[in-house]
Amino acid sequence: MISKYLSRLQIISIILLLGLTAKQPMHAVGPLPGVDSSSKFIVYYGSVNNSTRQQLDDFDIVVVEPNNCQPNHIAYLQNQGVTVLGYISIGEDAGATALPGNGDGPVYYGNNGIEQVPNLPAGKQTASFYLDSQWNGSIYESDTDPDKNGVFGGFYVIPNDDWRWVINTQRIGGSPGLTGRTNFAGLAQIVGTRQSDSDTNKNNNFGFDGFFLDTIDTANAFDRVPGFYPWTAEEMKKTVEFIRNTYPSKIIMANRGLSFFNPEVASADYSLRAYDYRLTPYIEAVLFESYYLGSGTGATTVNPSFPDHKHNYAPKMMAEAEGADGFTVFCLDYQEARSNTLLDQAIDETIERNGWVEYIAPTLFLNTIGTYVLNYLNGSPPADTSAPQWDSSGSAGFVTADVPDRVGLQEIEVGPTPGEVTLRWDVATDQSRELRYNLYQSGPGGSVTWPDVIFEVGDGWAQNPENAFAHQATLGSLDAGTYTFWARAEDSLGNEDTNLEQLSVTLQEGAGITNANALITLDGNLSDWASLASFGTDPADVAGTGNQVDWLQAWMAHDANNLYLAYSNDGSVNFNWGFQLFLDTDNNVTTGFRGTSGNFPTGTEYMIQGYFLYAYTGSGTNWSWNFVGQLGRAWSNGSVELFLPRSWLGNPSVLNFFFDGDNNAYGFNVHDYYPDDVFSANHFFTYRF
Structure with a gap:
């Protein structure tokens, strides 16, 4: 030994x-x-x-x-x-x-934390650093002698x-x-x-x-x-x-x-x-x-x-x-x-x-x-002529067999700053350390390589490596558009792996808004929202007296615990399921509800209908939802204020979403999408916490 x-x-x-x-x-x-x-x-x-x-x-x-x-x-x-x-x-x-x-020991871990073993016979006192709390097979035993x-x-x-x-x-x-x-x-x-x-x-x-x-x-x-x-x-x-x-x-x-x-x-x-x-x-x-x-x-x-x-x-x-x-x-x-x-x-x-x-x-x-x-x-x-091999830090407990390697890029998250994404990957092995990790990007502006990127501990890894990834790096100042990223490991001799694992993400124009800790009174009056950044105006573009959903403008705000939503409608609000918001909470277009035709610009994990929240339980294109809860609400005529706990949505860092005013709820086959070009240009709104 x-x-x-x-x-x-x-x-x-x-x-x-x-x-x-x-x-x-x-x-x-x-x-x-x-x-x-x-x-x-x-x-x-x-x-x-x-x-x-x-x-x-x-x-x-x-x-x-x-x-x-x-x-x-x-x-x-x-x-x-x-x-x-x-x-x-x-x-x-x-x-x-x-x-x-000084005779302050031996010590053990008692009801008051680390303390001297009680009732020591004369001559048993020692310096304060000796321990008397040995596991004997059934209890932690203090026998008055240092272990x-x-x-x-x-x-x-x-x-x-x-x-x-x-x-x-x-x-x-x-x-x-x-x-x-x-x-x-x-x-x-x-x-x-x-x-x-x-x-x-x-x-x-x-x-x-x-x-x-x-x-x-x-x-x-x-x-x-x-x-x-x-x-x-x-x-x-x-x-x-x-x-x-x-x-x-x-x-x-x-x-x-x-x-x-x-x-x-x-x-x-x-x-x-x-x-x-x-x-x-x-x-x-x-x-x-x-x-x-x-x-x-x-x-x-x-x-x-x-x-x-x-x-x-x-x-x-x-x-x-x-x-x-x-x-x-x-x-x-x-x-x-x-x-x-x-x-x-x-x-x-x-x-x-x-x-x-x-x-x-x-x-x-x-x-x-x-x-x-x-x-x-x-x-x-x-000689070392081989590229690094990817491994996994996700094994838990005493293991006797390998778990699947986490090859290349594992996760993308849109950050709180406009044009910012965080990329996550795990560990690799190689004879010629130190290893470097290179990130590759394609999208608006062409292809970009980020060599030997500076990285930090992945979010959540220090708490639960089984469900998180060891490394992450944040890239910023990206324009709106769809990007594809991949990560490769390179050893100190220049041998680089060639994995083809790629992940994509779409960044919106302006990359979202945020309104933190705004002073809002939930009373159906939207005057206290006027100073906050909104998602822009939508024209009164739904004709016909029976079409009751016609979005005009919307806002979001948040504090440490809650998400607040306000919108104005062209005409008094008569709540029912036609007032719909589709919420993407993981910034992943491939997860959640993609629409029955698979053409949603986002993957929807949650949906608000009227003032009810539902969580998606289906496989991507089928209509399957579980009720989560009722939103707090106040409204007056065409002005609506709603709120819900952020925890109901899993405490996301970013929300991608769009509004669907489905007037089929009132007997008319007319939709008002906000933004208007949800399907024609794959547009949606982004809110950041």
Whole structure:
């Protein structure tokens, strides 16, 4: 296993966060520049001496245990161009006995939140960061003793302010003000300036390039599994943030903490997600441990959790990694007693498919130097000539089979600003990262390419990846007309996929209006609407005394909860089903009611008839509706005001609609459409919230 303190997560996927080289004084948090799937990486807990350091200088990024090396060894490796990171545990205390501190611990999660375990016998008080709330198979038990890792013996901790002081202050050889911790290097000693490059005293500062933060998984949001404490997630995030802010020029490599990168993993017992305390803004990389090959002694087969790793956790982690504050992904697999065929398969899955930085350790103890991946990279690995492959971040729960890939563009939404659309897509994989996503557009003005578009997290993805998409970008200043868009993934070598998945959208002239928080009195008098933007006037163009529906002008307005509608009619309103509005709430002409001939300019999800709202339940061209509710209303002669909760329409961001005055309701076969050219020019109105 990668951690000296690992015991509990052989039943669940494990992640490790990593960082990379920063020879310059400062560097930006994010994916590591100059690091790709050809970079050579090792985690090594064995002794660093004059012999082993010459083997380690074959690698680009090295993780070592400060206790097993000297400052001059770190200097040697750095002078060979190697980035060297020092081990430190932040979720467990490896001391032989618990520190007394101020006697405010151990703690558990009680009725009042995090509090000291009650009724402690004399002599049981400890520092405030020790935990006493171990899951024993039936309850979270507090037995007055600090909880320990049953395999490696470390005390589980909540990394609060007191613990942050300890891990920053402790030193090999001891530190003033901190007794009982003389065998562990703290943050300040790990990255503090060396006395000289020839210093052999491990009691002095080492001058590492950064940190390997272990045991973050203490705070994983996994319920009722020994060794996990979801309620410590916020303090874990604060600790990683503290390290970033205290040592801004140093690299952070944080080991494990899978649920911090998966928005679907939640603790039901404590009503929280570790994802809500994201570590991504403070780190440079993530290491996925045992992704393909687990660490069991003598293991000969693929990790049984691999399907879940590949189809569930990895795509979500890659969505996080590709963000503006993303990271580089590293991987650690284990050789044990496995055949070279399985080792080659691990390389295929991690390096060639995912573009990760891979290391295969000989054994779980990490005390020997493995060269299988090193030899592969130093040989003649196949050139990457393949385009990225699309994946899906929509798998939920523990999965054993793949879900359909989300290829190319998945969704279009018209934005609140005129001429604005938001495009959404998911994740892709490739050997040659970082990936870029190119958007293509055809429509008014010809064809346009938006290369390497800047994107953000897709709306709703951080809440429910199963029903949302990882990435989105907004394009603006588009003229009215019908546009077709598609998205393609391109790797760092210029290999681009050629998918043909396209989506279309029609933007109206003026791209809609909005009237937010207008002061309106619902009394049938339209004078308070006069200052608001309307949808324009319609001529009194329906002749005949029996034709009672003849639209003249209409408005919409909204507040946080309601949609308001007003219109004027040429003649007194005698409400019945002939006063019709067809409402498109998802801006998708292919969904909802398209008319019995399939020629509507919009897809209609809802219809207003008179003052009744109906939801469409048919298949597109058949007449099938369910009653939703009655609209609030006030009218006088030919002036009408209506209102309804926005939630009845699903809280859309945009409405496309048109009016149909169907005088068949009064016995006359005359329609008054507003706008007039609904069918002749595919026109409709747009309202934005």
